[in-house]
Amino acid sequence: MAAPRRSVGKPTSDRLPCNTTSFQKKSRSKLVSIPGTRPSVQNGQLIVSTGVTSLDYVIGGGLAVGTLLLIEEDRYDSYSRMLLKYFLAEGVVCGHELYVASALDHCNDILQELPAPILDDIASPKTVEDQAKSCDPESQEAMKIAWRYQHLPKVQTALASSSRFGHYYDVSKTMDPEICQAARCHGFYLPEHSTAVTSPTTTGPMSETYSSLLNNLQEVIHREGFDGSVPQTKSRNILRIGLHSLGSALWGDDLCCRENPSHGRALTTFLYGLRAMLRSSLSVAVVTVPSHLIQVRVCAVH
Structure with a gap:
């Protein structure tokens, strides 16, 4: 009777386990974690709130x-200016940096x-002291519901303001000067x-x-580290850019006040350059344009 054959292969200890394969699951790229931002549910792109939750819903x-x-600015620049203030106020609450440009009003x-x-958790010295006092056991009133609930701590349901996405605002009140500073x-x-000249000659x-x-x-974006194409050592942040009433005569744009403007395409050229600059940076811009002043002239130029 022939002896049983033994396996000639590698020892059992040297063999690969049965569940080991050369296929590895591709992991998703890690997104930048910045307060006041979140990835879009549609394409995963990083988004910020405009300060108006209903407008956020409309634009995706x-x-x-x-x-x-x-x-587009309304005739008296009331609603468009308010939207710009919402956008900037959201940046202040979230801890983002701001860039404000205007030919009419100073940024301050x-x-x-x-x-x-409309929040109770904005980081200010007064609110921190109030929260410390409210957590003091001596200052807490005895609960009248049941004896077993008397020594339970108060639950803070409000999240930190910088970690939330989108806030509500009271237009009848202005922001605390300490927060703005x-x-x-x-x-x-x-x-x-x-x-800058008001009557262009070039x-x-x-x-x-x-x-x-x-x-x-462009200088601010590169100096402050908002250029996404350059590696940065410090923590990342968002630059919110608010440009007020571009295309008006206050900016030296003669499109709305001359029959033959010397720079008929100055505004569109600027917007193309701005969009190219923002594409590779951690910045987002809101621009208000008085279209009711320039729409007739634009048709005449084209």
Whole structure:
């Protein structure tokens, strides 16, 4: 009778386990975690809130980082200006940095008009002291519901303001000055920039006023570390850009006041440059445009 054959292969200890395969599941790329942001449920892109929850719902959940939103101004600049304030106020509450450009009002004056958030958890010295007092066992009143609930601590249902996405605001009140002063804001007030001229004399596609604004904004993005194409060592943050009433005569744009404007395509050229700049940065912009002043002239130019 022949002896039983033994396996000639590798020893059992050297063999690969049965559940080991060369296929590995591809993991998702790690998104940047920044307060006041969240990934879109549609495409996973990082989005921020406009400050108006109903507007966030209309545009797909929020405003995508690296994009800009154009708002047509109403005739008296009431509703469009309020939307811009909502956008900036949301940035202050979330701890984002701001960039405000205007030819009419100083950036500090605009910040003083921001609406007050309807929250009890805004980080301020007064609220921290109040919360410390409320947690003191001596100051807590005895509960009258049942004896077993008397020594339970109070539950804080409100989340931290910076971790929430979207807030509500009270337009009848202005934001606390302490909160506004804590926010970091970069301003571009046109009368303070001597390099910008109100009557453009260059023959390029964009006026010197818009060129000065675009160069200043690009400098802030690179200096403060908002350029997504360059590795950064410090923690990431979002730059919220608010540009007020671009295309008006206050910016030196003669499209709305001359039959033959010298820079008929200055505004569109600026918007193309701004969009290209935002595409590779951790920035998001809201621009208000007085379309009722320039729509007739635009048709005439084209």
